[in-house]
Amino acid sequence: MQRLAVLNVVGLTRSLIGNHTPNIQAFADAGQLSSFKPAFPAVTCTAQSTYLTGLSPAEHGIVANGWYDRVDAEHKFWKQSNHLVRGEKLWESLRADHPDFTCAKMFWWYNMYSSADWSVTPRPMYPADGRKFFDVYTQPMDMREQVKADLGEFPFPTFWGPKADIPSSQWIAKSAMWVEEKHQPSLNLVYLPHLDYCLQKFGPGAAEIPAELEQIDHVVGELIDFYQARDIKVVILSEYGISKVDxxxxxxxxxxxxxxxxxxxxxxxxxxxxxxxxxxxxxxxxxxxxxxxxxxxxxxxxxxxxxxxxxxxxxxxxxxxxxxxxxxxxxxxxxxxxxxxxxxxxxxxxxxxxxxxxxxxxxxxxxxxxxxxxxxxxxxxxxxxxxxxxxxxxxxxxxxxxxxxxxxxKGSHGRDNVDADEQPVYISQSAGVNVQSAEQVFECLKAEILAS
Structure with missing residues (x-):
């Protein structure tokens, strides 16, 4: 098997790759770039669940980032239990034939109580007095203090809210490298959300976007160099594109x-x-x-x-x-x-x-x-x-x-019928890869790992 790192650069599309993303551009030029029809709805939880099971939302059950629970009569958004996702996961499928196969999930969603070997996900603490403390949740549990001791606290305010910015993606990238140095997973799933913030806030084509592209491109470039130096194959993936809205x-x-x-x-x-x-x-x-x-x-x-x-x-x-x-x-x-x-x-x-x-x-x-x-x-x-x-x-x-x-x-997403320039991308160094649908990502990732 070939070890693989999947860099999920949220919001990345063919139209954004160019002069302001030299590292991503060079990676695409040296390999194969596919843009494909996104999952429906084209949102984080649905897209990721589709990629990791190869199933449609009708089959894996993640119909949005949140939904109304008809039994509890409550709406539920951004739940984290992996038990909500039906179907066999990518690492489970590979582990069935290769018992020593391991997986790290770095901030991909539905990260709690999954069968992945190592995971980190945002998880604040809520004491009974009503206060809120930023933190992360890890599997194994003792990894939380180890990763924070080495990397410092996760910069939670830059992960979501008015201060959402590049530090959260930088920290996640460092944590992915940290897991590689400590554990050498067969598959490392890395979530890089930076573009999601600025494209929703300012909109595609805004004057602020080129500088934001340069920031995430630098993070991606460091990860590519890090993994390739260790003979780890890299795939760049995105979940959806952002449309200009008014x-x-x-x-x-x-x-x-x-x-x-x-x-x-x-x-x-x-x-x-x-x-x-x-x-x-x-x-x-x-x-x-x-x-x-x-x-x-x-x-x-x-x-x-x-x-x-x-x-x-x-x-x-x-x-x-x-x-x-x-x-x-x-x-x-x-x-x-x-x-x-x-x-x-x-x-x-x-x-x-x-x-x-x-x-x-x-x-x-x-x-x-x-x-x-x-x-x-x-x-x-x-x-x-x-x-x-x-x-x-x-x-x-x-x-x-x-x-x-x-x-x-100024920017949004979720529609599945979008122009090619607003579709998600799959960039691989493997010859002949041509992703046509969100469901197909599962088999393509599996093939990347099993390729000799």
Whole structure:
């Protein structure tokens, strides 16, 4: 077998490879570059699960980054248990014939309780007094203190939020090299999220993007040199491309105006009660899962969605996901320049407290506005400093600095029918590789490892 490192450069597309990515360009010139139709929806959890099982979302069950649990009557976003992903994983398939095969998962999602040999994933600590401490979770557990002792604390604020930037990808790259030096895994899965942040924040083609490309290209170049010096094959992979957007679509507000959303007042704030609502949306970038607690409204909901500006098409649960109950009864797909915001309140004064915070689990949808600090705050740095002082002293507080202006977002993803320049890429040094679909990535990676 050939040892393999897979560099998942999120957001990388054919159109971004060029003068500002000399290392990636040289790697592509020396090998084979395929761009392919992304998984549906083209989001992180779905794409990665498809790559690592070779199954469609209808088969592995990861229908989005989050969905509505019909039994608990709760929405669940960014869960981490690998048990959620159905099907045999890539390393399990290889291990069946080669018992000594090992795998390291460095920040790929669904990283907890997997059968991989070594893994690191973001996992804050939440003491009972309401505070939050940034940290990582590792398998084996004692690896957490070992990797932090050698590399320092993971720079969690640069992994997501207004400070999202290159340090998180740099740390992940160093941790991947650290695992190689300590354990020499047969397969090393490395997640490099940097482009995901800037492309959503500024949009493709923005003046800020060339400098961001140069930063991640430097990280990728160091990893290529590191692995090739150890005779480890490298594949560069991405999950999706980012489309330029200028139109947020608020499906839950439309449903509320129809009287289909049930609102619960909690301490003067409005919470959407999914279990009591007739119709509601769980928004995830350019795809929204629509759940019908009142099936009699199906035709009316479809008519409303199809007449809504920014909605390109409506798919059924059966057609999109083979009837998987995790998926919405209907799935709305945005037009190329639009995306779905989860907002359901009609007055910002009664928006839930978590709306203005970085709070990826409470929100009934993905919220890229968390990448921004509210421009209307007069002294945002002072407010953040005050919060951090209170936190250090052991007091609880609310870091409510996120704006409620979805028009700030300039890039999104999730659609599967996109132009070739917005499709994900697979770059290999192996001759004859031609990836056509997200499901095919599994067999291509397996072939890279088994090639003599």
């Amino acid at each position: 139109q947020p679509v608020y499906l839950n507000r439309l449903f509320r105006e129809k009287g289909w959303i049930t609102i619960k007042n909690e301490l003067g704030r409005e919470l959407m009660d999914c279990g009591a609502s007739k119709v509601f949306a769980i928004a995830d970038h350019q795809v929204a899962h629509i759940y019908l607690n009142d099936e009699s409204l199906r035709d009316e909901v479809i008519q409303l969605l199809e007449s809504t500006a920014g909605v390109e098409e409506v798919r059924s649960q059966q057609d999109a996901f083979g009837g998987d109950s995790r998926a919405g009864d209907l799935i709305a797909v945005a037009e190329g320049n639009a995306w779905f915001a989860y907002y359901y309140w009609l007055d910002d004064a009664v928006a839930p407290d978590f709306a203005r915070c970085i709070d990826i689990h409470r929100k009934p949808g993905y919220d890229p506005v968390e990448l921004f600090i509210d421009p209307e705050l007069k002294f945002p740095l002072g407010k953040i400093a005050k919060f951090l002082i209170k936190k250090k002293l052991g007091f609880r507080g609310l870091l409510d600095v996120i704006p409620l202006d979805a028009t700030l977002v």
